[in-house]
Amino acid sequence: MDSNVRMIELTLQDLNASSSDITASALISSDGLPIATALPHDVIADRVGGMTAALLALGNRATRELRCGTMSQVTVQGDDGLIVLVQASPESLLIITAKHEAKLGLILLSARQAVKQMSEWIEE
Template identity: 50%
Template sequence: MRTDMFQQILNDLNSSSADVEASALISTDGLMIASALPAGIDEDRVGAMSAALLSLGDRAGRELARGSIERVMVQGEKGYVIMSASGTEAVLTILTKPNAKLGLVFLDMKRAAEALSKLI
């Protein structure tokens, strides 16, 4: 089943790096497709915020002549929230630790986004 495959890719992403704490695949309209989020995190809120932020980032990239965007990143004192398109229909969102090795995280995230986009 596709949902199980989405879930497996997210679980693999979370376990591939000690820096990745959570991940979710969200439709571009903000609906949760699959997630590997810790207890206590509201899936609906993550979905809505991810879709809104990626949409705003895309608009900013176009209007400020930066071209199509690779990712949107929010850095907080407790870590990063990183969003990246996964095909044209979905957004991959991850939560990382504050001292995450971003180069490795971006690589793992790109691989997961490509795998997920093939299933969508």
């Protein structure tokens, strides 16, 4: 395993452990390929990658069509949880799932910190 990928995986594991509200995280390429994941065993990484790419495309199109600038994040709220997509680099996204009662601001803060920490390994 590439050492950069291993460092990203460790960062994702730390992110998941940083809050009892965070249930999973992954770094996905902009074309939907999983780069590194910290997902539950019953979640298929390739499926998460595909959904992430679709959400990215929709978010980009919506921000462009509605003249909202460049997309930086997408949030999806469900009855049982929250999905947050944050642009990690021009070619990658961080996806985080969290419990319904999670505070969005704290999740976004944790996401930004993780992206900052991973940035040296993402760019190489």
